[in-house]
Amino acid sequence: MTTPEFITVTPQARPQVALVQLNRPKELNALNLQLMQEVAAALKSLDQDPDVRVIVLTGNERAFAAGADIKQMAGRTAIDMLIIDQFTIWDQIRRTTKPLLAAVSGFALGGGCELAMTCDMIVASETAQFGQPEIRIGTMPGAGGTQRLTRAVGKARAMEMVLTGKPISAQEAATHGLVNRVVPVGQYLEEAFRLAQDIAQMSPVAARLAKESVNRAFETHLDEGLHFERKNFYLTFASEDQKEGMAAFVEKRKAEFKGK
Numbered sequence: 729m730t731t732p733e734f735i736t737v738t739p740q741a742r743p744q745v746a747l748v749q750l751n752r753p754k755e756l757n758a759l760n761l762q763l764m765q766e767v768a769a770a771l772k773s774l775d776q777d778p779d780v781r782v783i784v785l786t787g788n789e790r791a792f793a794a795g796a797d798i799k800q801m802a803g804r805t806a807i808d809m810l811i812i813d814q815f816t817i818w819d820q821i822r823r824t825t826k827p828l829l830a831a832v833s834g835f836a837l838g839g840g841c842e843l844a845m846t847c848d849m850i851v852a853s854e855t856a857q858f859g860q861p862e863i864r865i866g867t868m869p870g871a872g873g874t875q876r877l878t879r880a881v882g883k884a885r886a887m888e889m890v891l892t893g894k895p896i897s898a899q900e901a902a903t904h905g906l907v908n909r910v911v912p913v914g915q916y917l918e919e920a921f922r923l924a925q926d927i928a929q930m931s932p933v934a935a936r937l938a939k940e941s942v943n944r945a946f947e948t949h950l951d952e953g954l955h956f957e958r959k960n961f962y963l964t965f966a967s968e969d970q971k972e973g974m975a976a977f978v979e980k981r982k983a984e985f986k987g988k
Contacts, residue, residue, distance in 0.1 A: 767821065831919075
């Protein structure tokens with residue numbers, strides 16, 4: 729992978745935990761096409777790295793990402809957008825198999841909110857704001873904002889956020905189930921690392937299958953989801969990690985998971 733221009737990647741920010749940081753501070757980390765391509769490429773590479781078990785995605789204290797790069801899109805036609813098909817990049821990000829955490833401070837608006845919601849969990853600072861303001865510039869969310877937001881906060885609140893463009897605070901987001909926890913600004917990234925390291929201690933095989941199963945709950949009806957979960961549960965019994973985990977429990981010792 730070539731050296732990225734708009735992100736920084738630290739494969740071992742913590743043991744077995746990688747960090748991907750958006751780095752367009754002057755533009756409040758606005759999501760242009762190149763930045764999104766760099767994020768997708770970095771996540772794909774880290775997803776294949778056997779030394780990485782969990783990935784944290786962040787911005788800076790002022791902004792996770794303040795939205796899409798409107799200057800890049802303003803003059804385009806519908807056919808331009810169709811040909812560019814920028815949202816296929818988002819599909820690549822969504823297919824990351826390892827647990828993916830967003831550490832959010834400041835603005836997470838428009839595409840920034842959608843990118844955070846594409847992650848599996850969100851740790852927010854007290855200054856974080858989440859919103860879908862696209863309607864204020866004559867358009868609407870296009871990278872999952874109407875879908876993931878509705879599943880997270882419910883129809884009425886999502887409808888209000890999408891149709892007025894007004895953001896909600898970090899505490900409101902926590903109350904509605906959009907984020908996992910809210911901490912002071914100086915602690916949000918470290919708190920994300922703590923959560924990531926808790927997960928990294930678990931079996932990578934079981935974590936991948938469990939992540940798939942939780943996501944399936946949002947994509948299908950209950951019977952199919954239960955069937956999918958059951959098959960993944962059975963599949964864990966083909967792993968060395970399951971044998972190690974249960975043996976360690978019986979022997980009253982700490983398990984040493986190897987991701988096999």
